[in-house]
Amino acid sequence: MRIEKMDIRNAEIFQVLLDNFPDMIHSVDDDGNIVYTNKTAEKLLGYTREALLSMNIKQLYADEILESVERGFADLKKQGDYSIESLMKAKDGTPIPVEIRSFSIYDDKGEFVRTFSIVRDIRQVKELQQSLVHAGRLAAIGELASGVAHDINNPLTVVMLSNDMIMKAVGKAEIAPDAPLGRLESWAKDILRAARSIRKLCDHLRNFSRGMAEKREIIDLYDSVGDALFIANNRIVSAHVEVDSKLEKGSCFIYACPNHVEQVFVNLITNACDAMLDRPTRKLTISVEECEMDEADSWKCDVADTGGGIPEDIINDIFSSFFTTKEKGKGTGLGLSICRGIVSEHNGSIEAKSKVGKGTVFSVIFPKSEPPEGGEQGS
Numbered sequence: 001m002r003i004e005k006m007d008i009r010n011a012e013i014f015q016v017l018l019d020n021f022p023d024m025i026h027s028v029d030d031d032g033n034i035v036y037t038n039k040t041a042e043k044l045l046g047y048t049r050e051a052l053l054s055m056n057i058k059q060l061y062a063d064e065i066l067e068s069v070e071r072g073f074a075d076l077k078k079q080g081d082y083s084i085e086s087l088m089k090a091k092d093g094t095p096i097p098v099e100i101r102s103f104s105i106y107d108d109k110g111e112f113v114r115t116f117s118i119v120r121d122i123r124q125v126k127e128l129q130q131s132l133v134h135a136g137r138l139a140a141i142g143e144l145a146s147g148v149a150h151d152i153n154n155p156l157t158v159v160m161l162s163n164d165m166i167m168k169a170v171g172k173a174e175i176a177p178d179a180p181l182g183r184l185e186s187w188a189k190d191i192l193r194a195a196r197s198i199r200k201l202c203d204h205l206r207n208f209s210r211g212m213a214e215k216r217e218i219i220d221l222y223d224s225v226g227d228a229l230f231i232a233n234n235r236i237v238s239a240h241v242e243v244d245s246k247l248e249k250g251s252c253f254i255y256a257c258p259n260h261v262e263q264v265f266v267n268l269i270t271n272a273c274d275a276m277l278d279r280p281t282r283k284l285t286i287s288v289e290e291c292e293m294d295e296a297d298s299w300k301c302d303v304a305d306t307g308g309g310i311p312e313d314i315i316n317d318i319f320s321s322f323f324t325t326k327e328k329g330k331g332t333g334l335g336l337s338i339c340r341g342i343v344s345e346h347n348g349s350i351e352a353k354s355k356v357g358k359g360t361v362f363s364v365i366f367p368k369s370e371p372p373e374g375g376e377q378g379s
């Protein structure tokens, strides 16, 4: 009598344990009919336990894999155990990637009785795997870009040196400005500016793929924004965006890595251009004002666009890595997470305010720095 009570108690304990097990557990008979299932199965698939106990196991799998499910079930009955990744189907049709470990139970004569299976929901694992594959691809592209940037440097040095010689020769030649070659000097200056920007881009690519911490120095936000506008010029022109930069040279200094800060603005400007592509008014306004952050005197730089805006239900996700609303191949979803990383490394902050149909303002805050010794920074 005492032993029976213990058995009942043990059975109850087992039931509680199985019901609270994080994985779905179920058992099916020779024909594939479900004869046992724990509570986790209800949460995972959306059916009640009663409903599951009246179903055949095949009803829980996606139609396209039914053949392989039948083959797997036959193998399991013969082999005794079986592990596989598969795709289940919830009551509402949601496909659920799962990892299944199954065991067969046989009677004394060796005849198959039933199976027991432990089914683990691996949706998060799959998402993580995809992110890792994505990150791996990006790392490979980063390495490739770094190699290309390195190879561009040598011919670029030749271009810059030759251009330097042209500028010197033109300076000596004293060509009159209205002569046919009078604009040679200004063309040579354009080449120098463009070559410098290519060199800067190459440095970015190399530093970026190495994840290198760059040297900090006192920089003028006017220069960072100006360089970013120059780098993003192609996007600005092709999207027909009107730019109004209200920054003044020599007034807003911060202590930061110049390339990193510039990258923040490049990302914000390119996002703004993308957001305005199909808009009737396309205006990008960049302004700066003083503010206080954590009791430190700071600069708040606003990058405002007249794009489509960011819906409220996604605005909290935009700074997450790999979050993008752009179609495949158009966006990696890394731009803003890189911005946030850079800004917080500089003890700053970044936030977005948006109105759907009106536009978006990204505010980047950096602690102020004293101007460099000797006044303004050179450009």
Ligand SMILES: Nc1ncnc2c1ncn2[C@@H]1O[C@H](COP(=O)(O)OP(=O)(O)OP(=O)(O)O)[C@@H](O)[C@H]1O
Binding pocket: 267, 271, 272, 275, 305, 307, 308, 309, 310, 318, 319, 323, 324, 325, 326, 330, 331, 332, 333, 334, 335, 336, 337, 360
């Ligand atoms: N100015 C903006 N206006 C409207 N939506 C924006 C704006 N900036 C960012 N977003 C939204 O935030 C998402 C994430 O931006 P993020 O820069 O991180 O990635 P992405 O631009 O999609 O891709 P990537 O920058 O890697 O090319 C965008 O896909 C877009 O939905």
Ligand SMILES: [Mg+2]
Binding pocket: 267, 270, 271, 331, 334, 335, 336
């Ligand atoms: Mg972006």
